[in-house]
Amino acid sequence: MxxxxxxxxxxxxxxxxxxxQIRAGRANPAILDRVTVEYYGAPTPLAQVGTVSVPEARMIVIQPWDASILGDIEKAINASDIGIHPNNDGKVIRLNFPPLxxxxxxxxxxxxxxxxxxxxxxxxxxxxxxxxxxxxxxxxxxxxxxxxxxxxxxxxxxxxxxxxxxxxxxxxxxxxxxxx
The missing domain is CATH 1.10.132.20 (Ribosome-recycling factor)
Known part of the structure; x- marks a missing residue:
C-alpha cells in the first residue's frame, strides 16, 4: 500500500x-527550469549561471555571474519552447511577458x-x-x-x-x- x-x-x-511551467500571465521563474546554457562546454541549468529574479509581475530578469555568457543565455532562451524573446542590454537579460x-x-x-x-x-x-x-x-x-x-x-x-x-x-x- x-x-x-x-x-x-x-x-x-x-x-x-x-x-x-505553464505561463499564466504572470512571470514565473519556473518556466526557465528546463533551459540549459552551454557553460564551459557543459549544459548547465540557467539558475546555476546567474540570478533569476521577478522585479515586476510580467518580467523576469536574468543577471549572469559571468557577463561573457549573456549571448549564450539569449540563444538558449530563444531555442527553448517558452515563447518569449529575451532583451539583452549587455548586463542583464529581461523577459517581458505580454498579457494573455x-x-x-x-x-x-x-x-x-x-x-x-x-x-x-x-x-x-x-x-x-x-x-x-x-x-x-x-x-x-x-x-x-x-x-x-x-x-x-x-x-x-x-x-x-x-x-x-x-x-x-x-x-x-x-x-x-x-x-x-
Whole structure:
C-alpha cells in the first residue's frame, strides 16, 4: 500500500512541476527550469549561471555571474519552447511577458486539463497494478478473500483521494489562467 501511495504522490508532484511551467500571465521563474546554457562546454541549468529574479509581475530578469555568457543565455532562451524573446542590454537579460488574450487563455486551460487527465491516468494505472499484485498474492495463498476485498477497497479510497487532489490542483491552475 505504501509503495502505491508513493507512486500516486509522484504522479501528483510531476503534475505540479508541469503546471508550474505553464505561463499564466504572470512571470514565473519556473518556466526557465528546463533551459540549459552551454557553460564551459557543459549544459548547465540557467539558475546555476546567474540570478533569476521577478522585479515586476510580467518580467523576469536574468543577471549572469559571468557577463561573457549573456549571448549564450539569449540563444538558449530563444531555442527553448517558452515563447518569449529575451532583451539583452549587455548586463542583464529581461523577459517581458505580454498579457494573455482570451484565445490563448482557452488554449492554456485545455493544456492544463490534458495534463490533469494524464496524471489521473497515471494514478489509475498504479491502482490497477496494485490490484493485480493483490490478486496474485491471494492466488498464492498469502492473503484471504476478505483481505483481498479490504485491500481493493483501501486502494480505491487512496485513488479517489489522489484524483480529488489532482482535480483541485487543475482547478486552481485554470482559475489562475482565467484570472483577468
Amino acid at each position: 505504501k509503495e502505491s501511495e508513493n507512486k500516486m504522490k509522484k504522479a501528483v508532484d510531476a503534475l505540479e512541476r508541469n503546471l508550474s 488574450d482570451g484565445e490563448r487563455r482557452k488554449e492554456l486551460v485545455k493544456e492544463v486539463s490534458k495534463r490533469g487527465e494524464e496524471a489521473k491516468v497515471a494514478v489509475r494505472g498504479v491502482r490497477r497494478d496494485s490490484i493485480e499484485r493483490f490478486k496474485k498474492q491471494k492466488k498464492a495463498g498469502e492473503i484471504t478473500e476478505d483481505g483481498l476485498l479490504d485491500l481493493e477497497d483501501d486502494i480505491q479510497k487512496l485513488t479517489d483521494r489522489y484524483i480529488k487532489l489532482i482535480d483541485t490542483i487543475v482547478k486552481e491552475k485554470e482559475d489562475e489562467i482565467l484570472e483577468v
